[in-house]
Amino acid sequence: MKWFRRSSGGTDLEVAQPESFNHTSLALNALIQRLRDDRRYHVLDLGPANGVNVDYYSQFAAKIYIEDLHRTLSSFDYLSVQEGDSLDPVFRYLLPYQRGTRFDIVFGWDLFNYLAPREFLSLSRHLARFCAPGALVFALISTRDSIPDQPGRYTIVDDQTLRYGGASTILRKSPRYEETALARLMPDYRAAHSFLLRNGFKEYLFVCGHNAAKRQ
Amino acid sequence: MSMFGKKSESDATQPHYPAANPVDKLKERATIGSTIRVKGDLSGEEDLTVQGRVQGKIELRNNNVTIGEKGQVKADVYAKIISVEGDVEGNLFGEEKIIIRKSGRVKGNLVAPRVSLEEGSNFKGSIDMDSSTAGGDKSTPKITTPPKSQTAEAGKGDPHKKVPIPTDAASSGGR
Numbered sequence: 001m002k003w004f005r006r007s008s009g010g011t012d013l014e015v016a017q018p019e020s021f022n023h024t025s026l027a028l029n030a031l032i033q034r035l036r037d038d039r040r041y042h043v044l045d046l047g048p049a050n051g052v053n054v055d056y057y058s059q060f061a062a063k064i065y066i067e068d069l070h071r072t073l074s075s076f077d078y079l080s081v082q083e084g085d086s087l088d089p090v091f092r093y094l095l096p097y098q099r100g101t102r103f104d105i106v107f108g109w110d111l112f113n114y115l116a117p118r119e120f121l122s123l124s125r126h127l128a129r130f131c132a133p134g135a136l137v138f139a140l141i142s143t144r145d146s147i148p149d150q151p152g153r154y155t156i157v158d159d160q161t162l163r164y165g166g167a168s169t170i171l172r173k174s175p176r177y178e179e180t181a182l183a184r185l186m187p188d189y190r191a192a193h194s195f196l197l198r199n200g201f202k203e204y205l206f207v208c209g210h211n212a213a214k215r216q
Numbered sequence: 217m218s219m220f221g222k223k224s225e226s227d228a229t230q231p232h233y234p235a236a237n238p239v240d241k242l243k244e245r246a247t248i249g250s251t252i253r254v255k256g257d258l259s260g261e262e263d264l265t266v267q268g269r270v271q272g273k274i275e276l277r278n279n280n281v282t283i284g285e286k287g288q289v290k291a292d293v294y295a296k297i298i299s300v301e302g303d304v305e306g307n308l309f310g311e312e313k314i315i316i317r318k319s320g321r322v323k324g325n326l327v328a329p330r331v332s333l334e335e336g337s338n339f340k341g342s343i344d345m346d347s348s349t350a351g352g353d354k355s356t357p358k359i360t361t362p363p364k365s366q367t368a369e370a371g372k373g374d375p376h377k378k379v380p381i382p383t384d385a386a387s388s389g390g391r
Contacts, residue, residue, distance in 0.1 A: 049316075051333035054343060058331075064343040072340070 020165045022157060026195045027203035029160035031105065031136050035060050041104040044127075046070075046111050047154065053107075056156045065103070067095065069123075070114055070151050087122035095126060102132040106208075108139040109154050110201065113147050113174060120177075120185045128188035131208035137189060141182070144200035146171040164199075250286045264295075266302070277311060285319050298328075300337075 035041065040062035045053065048068040057064050072094055106127060112120055131137075140154075150168035157163050177185065182204075189206040196202050245263040248254060252268035259275040266274075266287040274281055274293040281295040287302035296311045300320035308314050310328030318336035327344045 049333050049337055049339035051335060051337070054331060054333055058345055061345070064345075066339055066341065066343070068338075068340050 020163065022161050022163050023197060023199070024160055025162045025203060026160065027138055027193055027205045028156065028162060030193045030205050031138055032159045034136060042102060042132075043105045043107070044103045045107045047107060047109045047151065050153065050155055052155050061105075069094070070111055073115075073119070087118055088125060091122050091126035097130050101130045102135075103127070103130055104132050104135050106131065106135065106137040108137055110140040110142070110147070110151050112139055112177065113142045114151055117175070117181070117185060124186045124188065128208055131188075133209040135208040136192075137204075137206040137208060139204045139206065140197075140201045141177050141204060142174040142200060143176060143178075143196070143202055144174055145176070147174040148172075248287075283320070292324075 041060050042063045042065070043057045043061040044065045044067065045057070046067050046069045047053075048071065049066045054064060054066075076090070076094065115123065127137075148166055148168040149170045149172040153165040155163040155165065175181075179191070182191070186206060189208050191204050192207045193205040194202055245265055246260070247265045248268045248270065250267040254268065254270045255272055257273040257275065258264070258270065261276075261278060263280045263282075264274070264276055265282045265284050266289055267284040268286070269288045269290075271290045273291050274289070274295070276295045279295060280297040280299070281293055282299045283289050283293075283302045283304055285301045287304075289302070289304045290306055291304075292307045292309070293304070294309045297313045297315070298308050298310045299315045299317065300308075300322055301317045302320065304320070304322045305324060307325045308322070308327070310326070310331075312328070313330040313332065314326050314328040315332045316322055316334060316337040316339055318334040320334070321338040323340050325342045325344065326339075329345060331343050331345060333339055
C-alpha cells in the first residue's frame with residue numbers, strides 16, 4: 001500500500017491511492033483448514049453484505065448473519081450512554097441475538113481498527129456470549145500509523161486469497177492494537193495464528209472460549 | 217400448387233383459440249403503484265410488483281414478488297421468487313430464490329435455498345439456506361414461519377431510531 005500526504009502544514013488529512021488488490025491470506029486458509037466436511041456452520045460477518053462472500057459461505061454455512069456493523073455504529077445515536085459507561089448494553093441492543101444463538105465463525109475483517117477500546121471490549125464480550133466454544137474469529141489489525149477512514153471491502157476469491165477494495169481515500173489515525181492490547185480487549189479469545197502482511201495489516205485467527213465459559 | 221392448396225385446407229381445420237387464454241390471464245402480474253399504500257395482508261395467485269407502500273404480510277407462495285425501486289415494504293413476504301429493488305423491513309421467505317438487487321435495501325431475515333446479493337445491495341440480517349427450513353427439498357416444498365418473537369424483533373436495532381438503551385443483563389430476543 002502506498003499512502004501520500006495531500007496536505008502537510010499542520011493538518012493530518014491524508015489521501016490514499018484508491019486501490020484494489022488481491023493478497024494471499026494464510027489466516028483464511030488456516031480457518032478453512034479447520035472446517036469439517038460433515039457439518040454446517042453458523043457464520044457471522046460483521047462487514048457489509050457481499051454476495052460473493054455469501055456464495056462462498058454457503059459451501060459450509062447453515063446460517064449466515066450479516067451485520068454491516070461499522071455503518072450501524074456510525075449512524076447510531078448513543079442517546080443515553082455517558083462517557084465512561086460500559087457499552088455492553090449498546091451492543092446488546094444493536095446485535096440482539098436470540099438465546100441459543102451460537103456462532104462458529106466470525107469474520108471481523110478490519111472493523112476492530114475502527115473501534116475505540118471500550119467499543120472493542122464491549123463488542124468482543126458481547127460476541128463471546130454467542131460464540132460456540134472453539135469458534136473462529138478472523139480479523140485484520142493494522143500495525144501502521146494510519147488507516148483509511150472507512151473499513152475496506154474484502155472479498156473472498158478462494159480458500160487462501162482475499163481481494164481488498166479500498167472504501168475511502170481519506171486516512172485517519174490507526175489505534176495500532178498490539179498483542180497486549182488485543183489480549184486485554186479480547187479476554188475471551190486467544191490468537192491461534194497471526195501473519196504480518198506487506199500492507200501493514202496483521203491477520204489474526206482467534207479462537208473463542210478462552211474465558212468465555214466462566215462468563216456464561 | 218395442389219400441395220399448397222391441401223396445406224391451406226388443413227390449416228383451415230385447426231381450431232382457433234382466443235389470443236388470451238383465461239389460465240394465462242391468471243398469471244398476469246399485478247402492480248401496486250407508487251402512490252398506493254396498503255395496510256394489511258396480501259394474498260393471491262398472481263405475480264406482484266410493489267412500487268408503493270405495504271405494511272402487513274404478503275403471501276403469494278406460488279408466485280413471484282418484486283419489490284420495485286420505489287417500493288417500501290414493512291412486511292414478511294412469502295413467495296416463490298422474491299426480488300428486491302427497493303426497501304424492505306421484514307423477513308423474506310423464498311421457496312426458490314431471493315434476489316437483492318444493487319438498489320435493494322433489506323433489514324430482516326432471509327430464508328430460501330438460494331440467495332443472491334448484488335454488488336452494492338444493502339442487507340442486514342440473517343440468511344438461512346438450509347433446505348429443511350427454506351423449502352429446498354423439491355419433494356416436500358415447505359416454508360416455515362419463524363417464532364413470533366423472531367418476527368417481532370426483525371426491526372429491532374434500527375440505528376436511526378432514538379431509543380433508550382436497555383440495561384438488563386442479557387438480551388432475550390433478536391435474530
